[in-house]
Amino acid sequence: xxxxxxxxxxxxxxxxxxxxxxxxxxxxxxxxxxxxxxxxxxxxxxxxxxxxxxxxxxxxxxxxxxxxxxxxxxxxxxxxxxxxxxxxxxxxxxxxxxxxxxxxxxxxxxxxxxxxxxxxxxxxxxxxxxxxxxxxxxxxxxxxxxxxxxxxxxxxxxxxxxxxxxxxxxxxxxxxxxxxxxxxxxxxxxxxxxxxxxxxxxxxxxxxxxxxxxxxxxxxxxxxxxxxxxxxxxxxxxxxxxxxxxxxxxxxxxxxxxxxxxxxxxxxxxxxxxxxxxxxxxxxxxxxxxxxxxxxxxxxxxxxxxxx
Numbered sequence: 001x002x003x004x005x006x007x008x009x010x011x012x013x014x015x016x017x018x019x020x021x022x023x024x025x026x027x028x029x030x031x032x033x034x035x036x037x038x039x040x041x042x043x044x045x046x047x048x049x050x051x052x053x054x055x056x057x058x059x060x061x062x063x064x065x066x067x068x069x070x071x072x073x074x075x076x077x078x079x080x081x082x083x084x085x086x087x088x089x090x091x092x093x094x095x096x097x098x099x100x101x102x103x104x105x106x107x108x109x110x111x112x113x114x115x116x117x118x119x120x121x122x123x124x125x126x127x128x129x130x131x132x133x134x135x136x137x138x139x140x141x142x143x144x145x146x147x148x149x150x151x152x153x154x155x156x157x158x159x160x161x162x163x164x165x166x167x168x169x170x171x172x173x174x175x176x177x178x179x180x181x182x183x184x185x186x187x188x189x190x191x192x193x194x195x196x197x198x199x200x201x202x203x204x205x206x207x208x209x210x211x212x213x214x215x216x217x218x219x220x221x222x223x224x225x226x227x228x229x230x231x232x233x234x235x236x237x238x239x240x241x242x243x244x245x246x247x248x249x250x251x252x253x254x255x256x257x258x259x260x261x262x263x264x265x266x267x268x269x270x271x272x273x274x275x276x277x278x279x280x281x282x283x284x285x286x287x288x289x290x291x292x293x294x295x296x297x298x299x300x301x302x303x304x305x306x307x308x
Contacts (some may be wrong), residue, residue, distance in 0.1 A: 026059075033060055046097055050076070069102045103256070115183060118148055118205045121175075129153050130172040134161065142195060148187070148203040149195050156298050163192025166201050173203075185209045224251040226277030228263065231287070238287040242276055251277060252303070258288060259306045267293040267302035275306065 027048060034044035051059030054075040061068040076095065080086040115121070121141055127150065129137040137153030137160075152159050153166075166189040176182045185206040192201050227246030231238070250262040259275060267290060275286040286306075294303040 030059060034063060043101055046101060049094075050098065053079075064105065066102065066106050069098070069105065073098050073102070115177065115209050115211075117207045117209065118185060118187075119144065121148065125175055125177070127173050127175040130174070131161075131166075131169060139201075142198065142200060146205075147190055148205060149200050150203060152199045152201065163199055163201060167192055171203070183209050183211055220255065221253045222251060224254075224277050224279065225249070226251050226261075226275055228261070229274040229276065231272040231274060238274060239285070241283055241285055242274065246274075246276065249275070251275070258291075259286065261304045261306055263302050263304060265300060265302065266295050267304040269293055271304075273306065 030048055030051075031041075031044050034047070035041075047062045048059070050056075050072050051062060054072045056062070056068075056072065058068075062072065073095070076091075076098070077086065080088070080091045085091050121144055123141055123143055125141045127139055127141060129139055131137065131153075135155060137155055139150045139153045141148060141150050143149035152163065153161070169189045171187055171189060172184065173187055174182065174184050185208060187203045187206055190202045190204055192199070194200070226249050227242070228249050229242050229246045247263060251259055252262055253260045261275065269290050269292060271290045273288065273290065275288070277284050288306040290304045290306055292305040296302070
């Protein structure tokens with residue numbers, strides 16, 4: 001009698017423990033997966049809440065899938081909007097944490113799709129070519145096989161050098177890859193010919209691509225019109241929306257730490273400015289300094305790289 005009772009108690013305790021493990025196994029597995037993937041407890045808790053809020057069938061995809069995060073965040077926003085809680089403090093804090101986490105996932109080195117060789121370049125990629133003694137040319141990659149096939153390089157939309165004048169020349173190539181970064185590499189012009197009824201150059205491939213821009217935030221390409229206000233005084237309140245017309249501009253991409261803005265005329269590096277625009281129905285105000293300028297003399301336009 002006395003030996004049976006402890007055994008029954010132990011059995012009951014084991015059954016209770018197994019029942020708890022069974023009921024909690026999804027969350028235990030979720031946390032274990034997150035910890036194995038190198039995420040912090042707070043981040044795992046944030047993603048578990050997100051998975052439950054949107055009813056995800058595969059919550060583990062949140063640890064590595066940007067599209068899964070995008071869909072889930074969109075669901076959160078839609079639900080909050082329906083309930084009239086989109087601008088509540090709780091919703092905004094939750095979304096801020098989610099966006100920061102999403103940025104971390106997208107910029108994680110394990111998810112980095114940076115190029116290691118020119119054999120990964122795709123047709124349609126715009127490039128800039130520096131030829132010593134002749135300046136900077138622009139061209140487009142038309143094909144990629146044993147060699148890179150590019151359109152005839154132009155300056156100010158004009159072909160200034162014949163194909164035969166390029167053969168054997170060493171060149172420096174610069175390009176910016178969409179959603180990634182800027183790259184530079186050296187190459188040699190192997191030949192000039194006709195490809196798909198178009199005059200082209202053949203360039204040697206390179207295995208030594210240098211990634212010249214390492215992102216700290218996610219860049220989003222866009223086409224949003226805004227206004228620029230030059231800041232000439234330290235006493236200017238940078239948080240106040242301007243009511244007077246400013247210099248018109250076109251925002252071509254934007255991120256958490258800057259923007260690329262197209263303006264008329266020649267921009268000037270080091271210029272302090274306020275950038276004001278409307279996104280959806282909200283007024284957005286940014287302040288920063290122009291770090292670099294690309295001036296197109298023929299169009300009399302500048303692309304200004306603005307940093308916060």
